[in-house]
Amino acid sequence: MTFLVDLLAATLRNATPLVYGTVGETYAERSGVLNLGIEGTMYAGAFAGFATAWVTGSPLLGLAAAIGVGLGAGAIMALLTVTLGANQHVSGIGLTIGLIGASEFTNRLIFQGGELQRIEPMPIVNPFDGLAGLGEVGAIFDQYALTWIAFLVVVPVAWYVLQRSSFGLEIRAVGENPEAADAAGVNVARTRYLALMIGGALMAIGGAFITLALLGSFTLDIIAGRGWVCVALVIFGRWRIGRGVIGALIFSLIFSLQFRLRILPGFGELPFELLLALPYLVVIAALAISGRNVAYPGAYLKPYRRS
Amino acid sequence: MRSRFRLSPWSTPVLVLAAILITFAITAGPILLAGANPIQAYALFVINPLTSGFTAIEVLVTATPILFTGAAVAIAFRAGYWNIGAEGQLLLGAIAAAGVGMVVGGWPPIAALAAMIIAGALAGAAWALVPAILRIRFGIDEVVTTLLLNPVALLLVNGLLHGPWRDPVTGFPESPRIAAVAEFPQLLERSRLHLGFLLALAVIVIAWYVLARTPAGLRLRAAGLSPHGARFAGINVGRTLLAAALVSGAIAGLAGVSEVAGIQNRLTSGLSPGYGYTGIVVATLGTLTMPGVVLAALFLGDLTVGASTAARSLGIPSQLGAVVQGVLLLTTVALLALRRYRFRPTRPEEGGGSETAAEVGAADVAAEGQPG
Numbered sequence: 001m002t003f004l005v006d007l008l009a010a011t012l013r014n015a016t017p018l019v020y021g022t023v024g025e026t027y028a029e030r031s032g033v034l035n036l037g038i039e040g041t042m043y044a045g046a047f048a049g050f051a052t053a054w055v056t057g058s059p060l061l062g063l064a065a066a067i068g069v070g071l072g073a074g075a076i077m078a079l080l081t082v083t084l085g086a087n088q089h090v091s092g093i094g095l096t097i098g099l100i101g102a103s104e105f106t107n108r109l110i111f112q113g114g115e116l117q118r119i120e121p122m123p124i125v126n127p128f129d130g131l132a133g134l135g136e137v138g139a140i141f142d143q144y145a146l147t148w149i150a151f152l153v154v155v156p157v158a159w160y161v162l163q164r165s166s167f168g169l170e171i172r173a174v175g176e177n178p179e180a181a182d183a184a185g186v187n188v189a190r191t192r193y194l195a196l197m198i199g200g201a202l203m204a205i206g207g208a209f210i211t212l213a214l215l216g217s218f219t220l221d222i223i224a225g226r227g228w229v230c231v232a233l234v235i236f237g238r239w240r241i242g243r244g245v246i247g248a249l250i251f252s253l254i255f256s257l258q259f260r261l262r263i264l265p266g267f268g269e270l271p272f273e274l275l276l277a278l279p280y281l282v283v284i285a286a287l288a289i290s291g292r293n294v295a296y297p298g299a300y301l302k303p304y305r306r307s
Numbered sequence: 308m309r310s311r312f313r314l315s316p317w318s319t320p321v322l323v324l325a326a327i328l329i330t331f332a333i334t335a336g337p338i339l340l341a342g343a344n345p346i347q348a349y350a351l352f353v354i355n356p357l358t359s360g361f362t363a364i365e366v367l368v369t370a371t372p373i374l375f376t377g378a379a380v381a382i383a384f385r386a387g388y389w390n391i392g393a394e395g396q397l398l399l400g401a402i403a404a405a406g407v408g409m410v411v412g413g414w415p416p417i418a419a420l421a422a423m424i425i426a427g428a429l430a431g432a433a434w435a436l437v438p439a440i441l442r443i444r445f446g447i448d449e450v451v452t453t454l455l456l457n458p459v460a461l462l463l464v465n466g467l468l469h470g471p472w473r474d475p476v477t478g479f480p481e482s483p484r485i486a487a488v489a490e491f492p493q494l495l496e497r498s499r500l501h502l503g504f505l506l507a508l509a510v511i512v513i514a515w516y517v518l519a520r521t522p523a524g525l526r527l528r529a530a531g532l533s534p535h536g537a538r539f540a541g542i543n544v545g546r547t548l549l550a551a552a553l554v555s556g557a558i559a560g561l562a563g564v565s566e567v568a569g570i571q572n573r574l575t576s577g578l579s580p581g582y583g584y585t586g587i588v589v590a591t592l593g594t595l596t597m598p599g600v601v602l603a604a605l606f607l608g609d610l611t612v613g614a615s616t617a618a619r620s621l622g623i624p625s626q627l628g629a630v631v632q633g634v635l636l637l638t639t640v641a642l643l644a645l646r647r648y649r650f651r652p653t654r655p656e657e658g659g660g661s662e663t664a665a666e667v668g669a670a671d672v673a674a675e676g677q678p679g
Contacts, residue, residue: 080641293445
């Protein structure tokens, strides 16, 4: 029982950065732009959040700094791919290389490569604490505020905005058929800028969650491919927020499970790196099964020029 | 006729030079933050490595792995196959080279080296095979699958180093040393320049010849410029993409062989500080042509050697190198886009989920009549 409660609590916790990242990437791609800058944006969010919280002593200011960095990263991606119409694959990889480099550069300037610095991680909140009848199971709800916000605020609001609001309709329209959207009076460039900046902010929050809440410290290679996983989850979810979040939960369940398997006898002899690789392989397998000939957004990878 | 001899401001050399200058202007910011003089820093970066024989040779040593990965990425991108997995393919090549290198003690050197090179190329190609098949058979975006296999490859390296291949003598997470006959011979006394550099140049010359002068190269370029047009012309685009992906993976694998046999002489987890990703910078800066890849790899090698000197003498963190690479990639791709819309005001042709190599500027180069 404790094993299961632990596992489910860890699944929600580890899914949190993936949920922010996947929702953010979904916004970018639904507007027609593949943002491979996600890995670097999460990295820069993780670093900027931590460094700001360390300097000011306030995790909330850290979170604000991460959001600022995410908005900026989204704006740079938009400048390149929307205004200039540059190649989206190369722009995204360039953004990731540049942002990881800039984070590590600044990390070196501030911390001089000295010993690992720590901050007080954000507190765990359990709104059901002390609720009679939950008993041991209540521990599942011992989660960080950013996890609660991810599942109870960001996911429903992001879904509602994308599927039910006029702004969401505009995002989907410029991603499917920018010519028609333009003819209908939608400002294609402005809509894509906004989608990329909102997406960038969400990705950066996902990164900041790791340093501000999960670990309370910043280490090199802290994102470790989570951004790439989010890009895969968007395809796995067929560009739907709900399906993407389910994908994030499944990935996180496997990720959390392999951590716990290591302690069990029999698995102890396996090098743990092989178990760590398992979630990535599962994502690829899931794509191979469910991602066959999926319908990409109509204007995916295509810059828009008025002719 | 007059215009033929005038260097257009949008010609490739001018454009690449402009990208470098804009990059330097942007990265002056972080250099000032570190409390150094940007002009002095750039002088150290670019010119200093060329002022002594030892550092000039180090430039060639540093350029060696990115010559391989740059060529690997350029070949795939020219075919319109977005192989972002050169990093993982390099690591698989390194694993294979170390695996073979540890057991060939007592072999004749030629046989040992050949076995290692072939094993490394096959391992790199094998790592590229699954994403290629998923793309060609099922239409699954190769960008995501090749990217995801990069951390898997690194975990595989670490798994081997913490498990069966841990050095029994030192107990460090490094493989035992490869056999002496498996080490790449040094090309010059008292330098680290090794056979891998010549191997890289040979690969690039062959790649240039195949791309520019053979029917296979024509098919590859045609598939990249317009998959629909190529299919209409009777080219088997799927098979062409598969070939491009496997050759790209094999060449990236050779980068791993070269680092193991020429530099480290064992498998280590820090073998590649992102050479696969730097290959994307090299290929783009070289506008996906083989001569361009050579120049770009030498330039980045120069910059990397210079940055490590600058880090020591000016107190600039050496991580600036990564910042410069990222910004350089972005300015290059931005200027290529500007040029494309300057000369081609129409929107790109309708296509499926994937995009053509024309988007990175290969089309412009081909249109200028520069082969390869």
